[in-house]
Amino acid sequence: MSTDTAPLTDLRVPQEVVDLVFRDARTVNTFAEGEVTDEQVRAVWDVVRWGPTAMNSLPLRLLLVRSPEGRERLVAHMNEGNKAKTQRAPLSVVVAADLDFHEQLHRLAPHVPGARDNFAGVADVRARWSRDNAFLQAGYLIVGLRAAGLHVGPMTGFDAPGLDADLLAGSGWRSLMVLNVGTMPADADGTPASHPRQGRLDFEDVARTI
Numbered sequence: 001m002s003t004d005t006a007p008l009t010d011l012r013v014p015q016e017v018v019d020l021v022f023r024d025a026r027t028v029n030t031f032a033e034g035e036v037t038d039e040q041v042r043a044v045w046d047v048v049r050w051g052p053t054a055m056n057s058l059p060l061r062l063l064l065v066r067s068p069e070g071r072e073r074l075v076a077h078m079n080e081g082n083k084a085k086t087q088r089a090p091l092s093v094v095v096a097a098d099l100d101f102h103e104q105l106h107r108l109a110p111h112v113p114g115a116r117d118n119f120a121g122v123a124d125v126r127a128r129w130s131r132d133n134a135f136l137q138a139g140y141l142i143v144g145l146r147a148a149g150l151h152v153g154p155m156t157g158f159d160a161p162g163l164d165a166d167l168l169a170g171s172g173w174r175s176l177m178v179l180n181v182g183t184m185p186a187d188a189d190g191t192p193a194s195h196p197r198q199g200r201l202d203f204e205d206v207a208r209t210i
């Protein structure tokens with residue numbers, strides 16, 4: 001295990017970009033005052049939507065929660081330790097997977113004839129597929145938000161069935177994660193996280209070559 005953050009060599013993007021989105025980025029739960037606008041999130045979406053998904057299915061859906069009423073409803077479903085963080089975030093994004101993603105496949109995957117109909121009768125396959133691929137897209141989204149200079153606190157500690165029955169009622173959307181999003185407080189001194197950076201597994205821990 002390592003806390004080493006040696007810079008990449010042979011980069012095709014400036015080192016600062018890698019630092020911004022990975023090496024220096026921390027999970028943040030205390031943000032500066034000030035709104036994160038729909039336009040900021042739209043600009044991030046317009047980039048991260050190009051990240052690959054199986055059959056170009058793009059099952060990720062986003063519920064942006066900014067109003068005091070929306071926030072109260074969201075906080076009610078968060079685990080106790082996540083309530084205050086969510087209460088004070090400028091924007092919270094409910095990241096969801098759309099069980100009915102196949103209804104868009106005529107637009108997204110015209111190269112796969114019959115794709116929509118093949119998924120229509122297999123709800124269990126759609127549930128797994130949408131969850132896998134929306135989680136993948138959630139990763140792209142976190143990196144994209146960071147690239148836009150925003151800070152993110154991802155959370156899965158909430159009552160997902162309760163949230164779905166309330167905020168996502170009447171849709172095929174199923175919540176996966178809540179992202180608190182904002183900018184760094186001016187007095188954060190470069191250390192916005194609540195605890196020291198923990199180590200990461202080394203290449204030898206995670207990879208095998210055959």
Ligand SMILES: Cc1cc2nc3c(=O)[nH]c(=O)nc-3n(C[C@H](O)[C@H](O)[C@H](O)COP(=O)(O)O)c2cc1C
Binds near residue numbers: 026027154157177193
């Ligand atoms: C999918 C996911 C779920 C998480 N759930 C929670 C959570 O419910 N509550 C919380 O305080 N932090 C949560 N975290 C934050 C992680 O603990 C944190 O990202 C990790 O320890 C790395 O911290 P660092 O980015 O500061 O290095 C979650 C992170 C991810 C990516």
